Amino acid sequence: MIKESSLAWGLDRAVRHLNHGSFGAVPQFALDRQAEYRALMEGAPVRWFVGVPQRIADARARVAPYLGVPVDDLAFVPNASAGASVVFTSLPVEHGCEIVVTDHGYGAVTMGAQRLARRWGGTVRTAHVPLAAGPQEACAAITAEFSDRTALVVLDHVTSPTARFLPVDLVSAAARERGIPVLVDGAHVPLVLEEPLAGVDCDVWVGNLHKFGCAPRGTGVLVARGPVRSELNPLVDSWGAGKPFPAAFDEQGTQDFTSWLAAPDALDVVEREIGWKAVRHNAADLVERGAQVVARAFTAATGEDHRVDVGMPAVPFRLVRLPRGLVLGGHELRDRVLAEFDVEAAFTAFGDDAFVRLAAHAYNTLDDYEDFAARVVPALLEWSH
Numbered sequence: 350m351i352k353e354s355s356l357a358w359g360l361d362r363a364v365r366h367l368n369h370g371s372f373g374a375v376p377q378f379a380l381d382r383q384a385e386y387r388a389l390m391e392g393a394p395v396r397w398f399v400g401v402p403q404r405i406a407d408a409r410a411r412v413a414p415y416l417g418v419p420v421d422d423l424a425f426v427p428n429a430s431a432g433a434s435v436v437f438t439s440l441p442v443e444h445g446c447e448i449v450v451t452d453h454g455y456g457a458v459t460m461g462a463q464r465l466a467r468r469w470g471g472t473v474r475t476a477h478v479p480l481a482a483g484p485q486e487a488c489a490a491i492t493a494e495f496s497d498r499t500a501l502v503v504l505d506h507v508t509s510p511t512a513r514f515l516p517v518d519l520v521s522a523a524a525r526e527r528g529i530p531v532l533v534d535g536a537h538v539p540l541v542l543e544e545p546l547a548g549v550d551c552d553v554w555v556g557n558l559h560k561f562g563c564a565p566r567g568t569g570v571l572v573a574r575g576p577v578r579s580e581l582n583p584l585v586d587s588w589g590a591g592k593p594f595p596a597a598f599d600e601q602g603t604q605d606f607t608s609w610l611a612a613p614d615a616l617d618v619v620e621r622e623i624g625w626k627a628v629r630h631n632a633a634d635l636v637e638r639g640a641q642v643v644a645r646a647f648t649a650a651t652g653e654d655h656r657v658d659v660g661m662p663a664v665p666f667r668l669v670r671l672p673r674g675l676v677l678g679g680h681e682l683r684d685r686v687l688a689e690f691d692v693e694a695a696f697t698a699f700g701d702d703a704f705v706r707l708a709a710h711a712y713n714t715l716d717d718y719e720d721f722a723a724r725v726v727p728a729l730l731e732w733s734h
């Protein structure tokens with residue numbers, strides 16, 4: 350698709366990038382805008398830093414419509430992990446209480462929930478959500494872990510290892526009825542859904558603009574609603590302390606905030622040059638076709654079906670089941686494939702199965718997946734023997 354677009358990306362054309370999900374990719378225009386902001390910062394640091402809170406507030410106002418949320422519910426944070434950390438460090442101590450997570454959760458965020466449970470002298474309960482579970486079944490599996498001691502639910506909106514949606518709307522509604530606060534980790538969701546929080550009555554939702562949104566890296570967002578807002582403090586306690594949410598998050602000391610300021614430029618340039626609706630539509634279509642190409646290449650060798658039913662598939666991703674017998678872990682596979690083939694891909698696992706998690710974005714073409722099928726699939730088959 351990029352070939353028909355005037356939009357350029359900072360990607361190395363010698364490397365096939367099939368893993369937009371992990372760290373994204375940034376349009377050159379947004380990188381240039383960020384460089385311009387940096388030049389202003391270096392040219393007159395005092396003028397820059399005095400004006401930074403207002404610039405951040407202005408950037409929030411431009412980003413909010415892309416998430417369909419009021420600007421006053423929205424704060425910038427460095428990334429989704431930081432957003433979750435804000436919640437984990439801000440919530441009042443709940444002695445002996447439980448936190449509910451799922452077995453699809455992002456490992457680092459789940460570890461944060463475990464640390465919080467230890468501080469509370471409580472425990473984490475992990476809901477097992479079957480890979481192919483639809484919304485009702487997934488919701489039932491999660492709410493089955495609720496108890497009178499549940500003080501927090503941490504739920505991925507789009508899961509990292511399994512590339513599926515979880516029914517965050519249903520679970521949030523059930524938690525609301527019982528007065529349990531919900532943190533939704535929507536790291537992958539901004540711009541994947543037009544209005545990610547529509548119908549989702551959670552307390553806090555965090556996401557990354559540097560994933561599908563293509564903003565410069567280090568651009569996370571935190572949306573907070575209801576009474577929890579007054580509890581939340583930025584990770585960096587600075588001159589914003591004491592101000593109400595979200596103004597407190599606009600003042601976090603001396604840092605390079607240029608990625609936050611260039612984020613709306615990244616969103617705008619993709620909207621102007623291609624249109625987010627078209628990006629979403631094309632990514633859904635392309636990743637589906639790409640996954641079929643890759644799955645067929647495995648099937649031709651193994652005779653097995655390598656397609657995967659994840660219940661509620663998340664649009665820009667598809668899983669393809671890897672051949673049994675691969676002893677390399679996900680990161681080892683990622684690193685070896687990158688080193689030997691110049692292909693960036695994500696390898697994940699759930700239960701006894703391992704997968705390649707394919708992604709698609711505006712710069713990908715079917716050729717990327719055909720190349721993976723032709724060069725990488727034979728190697729994965731060989732490594733599995």
Ligand SMILES: Cc1ncc(COP(=O)(O)O)c(C=O)c1O
Nearest residue numbers: 371428429430455505509534536
């Ligand atoms: C579900 C989920 N949460 C959190 C993160 C962490 O994102 P970041 O490293 O930008 O904080 C990721 C990263 O891929 C993720 O998939």
